[in-house]
Amino acid sequence: MVEYIKKYRAFLIALIIVPIFYMLDYFGVILIPNDDPLEVILITLFWWLAIALPIHNYNYLKRQGATILKVIVLIILFSVALGIDILMDMPDNPVTFILLMGFWIGVVYLLVPAFIKKYWKLIALIYIPLFIYFLYLRLFSGDLETYLEIKEDFPFYIFFLPIPILFFLWVFEQWKWFQNLKSEKSQAELAMLQAQMNPHFFFNTLNNLYALTIKNSEKAPEVILKLSDMMRYTIYEGKKDFVTIGEEIAYLNNYIELHKIRYKKDVDILFHYDVDTHLKIKPLLFIILLENAFKHGVESWSKSNAYIHIYLTYTDNFVQFEIENNFDGTHTNNGGIGLENLKRRLQLVFGKNYALLINTTLNTYKVTLKIPPHA
Known part of the structure; x- marks a missing residue:
């Protein structure tokens, strides 16, 4: 004005x-x-x-x-x-x-x-x-x-x-x-916010891949394929206005599998989805929440019972992405720049037609994101 x-x-x-x-x-x-x-x-x-x-x-x-x-x-x-x-x-x-x-x-x-x-x-x-x-x-x-x-x-x-x-x-x-x-x-x-994906993940994965190739590990080809799929999705599909939920699920699964290869400790990772995979949504909205769950949750958790539980559903004409993880209470788990990035993107794309709910306890962090699918 x-x-x-x-x-x-x-x-x-x-x-x-x-x-x-x-x-x-x-x-x-x-x-x-x-x-x-x-x-x-x-x-x-x-x-x-x-x-x-x-x-x-x-x-x-x-x-x-x-x-x-x-x-x-x-x-x-x-x-x-x-x-x-x-x-x-x-x-x-x-x-x-x-x-x-x-x-x-x-x-x-x-x-x-x-x-x-x-x-x-x-x-x-x-x-x-x-x-x-x-x-x-x-x-x-x-x-x-x-x-x-x-x-x-x-x-x-x-x-x-x-x-x-x-x-x-x-x-x-x-x-x-x-x-x-x-x-x-x-x-x-x-477009600028959408391009601000965390590059550290790719660099860390390349370092892990380097270690696997030195050891002649059988996992190296699998890592290369998954990393290639993720980079393709981020660069090409991420520029589209809409993608199918099925494509987004595959992208998140690749991200989870690469982290499983990276971590030596056992992590209880549950990814449950009950949704029409042909529904279309804005791309790269859920990945920031998943990144935060690993970065502020699994990586800060020194015990053996680290977990990340994800539920993707469709209710009341909204796609709901719910993710919960535990974290070390001595660390601050506020989502950092990535969460602020996500909030700004949601405001630009949906205005007020979305919901982002955050619930934090002493050792658990739960985020629920509700967005409308493409009509």
């Missing part, structure tokens, strides 16, 4: 036109009609935009040398229009009208060229019929007296009505741009 206000602060600054109008009216320089509020609103809106848009695009105007030349041309065009209007002294002079219309179209195009290029057909559809009708009334409806009589009854403010419509359309375009910017920022942050 603060970024949005900073971006459009020129429109807040331009509101100074309101007290200026009332001050000029107070000193008799201008007269604000009390019986025509619509005219006051339209004129105020017109001058508000006339002040705000140049300020809003000041840096753009400053950078563009060619733009300065265009501004000079527009100023000359405006001066010529005023000069002709003064010299000819004709009410609603068609020549002045045409020149002023060209001036304001040039101003708007100079300030918001992308918007004009995108909606020029709509603008032409609105204003060309109005312009033709004005010329018909002014030039072909009879003499000047007849035109002035028609003007008294004709609602000429319809020439100004499209301005707020086009303005709100431009505001909507800016809102869409802002929403897309936030979405792109979230996607970039999500």
Whole structure:
């Protein structure tokens, strides 16, 4: 919200036109009609935009040398229009009208060229019929007296009505741009968080693999295959928006098997799943919890009864991943950066449509994660 206000602060600054109008009216320089509020609103809106848009695009105007030349041309065009209007002294002079219309179209195009290029057909559809009708009334409806009589009854403010419509359309375009910017920022942050997998596991596994190859262990080929599958999954499948639960289960099983090879002590590892393996979910959400169970649980546990129990189920339209492990009470088991990473990813992906519950006792740590599957 603060970024949005900073971006459009020129429109807040331009509101100074309101007290200026009332001050000029107070000193008799201008007269604000009390019986025509619509005219006051339209004129105020017109001058508000006339002040705000140049300020809003000041840096753009400053950078563009060619733009300065265009501004000079527009100023000359405006001066010529005023000069002709003064010299000819004709009410609603068609020549002045045409020149002023060209001036304001040039101003708007100079300030918001992308918007004009995108909606020029709509603008032409609105204003060309109005312009033709004005010329018909002014030039072909009879003499000047007849035109002035028609003007008294004709609602000429319809020439100004499209301005707020086009303005709100431009505001909507800016809102869409802002929403897309936030979405792109979230996607970039999500990609960065998704790539922050723990590299220590891979390095440790490679060290273990090196030891196995020296011993000519029969486990070496198995380790190579599982590590290869994990790296492939992390690099390629992890970039996808969704994967099947079956693929995620295979990835977690490979991770568990590699850790079993790594540890010399017995660890009670239970991985039970009762879920449709064809359901699709976001990838690499469960691995952080499993990493933490090994890192803060098994590795800190000096006794012989270390355990990790995992349950993956599907209930109430949510995929539930529940993991519990014991840990040495002298160590702090807060999940570290990995858990903060996971929380941020969950917020970016699901908003409030998820649940992450953590329950810690003296020697046990239990996490329950509930996420919706892909519809």
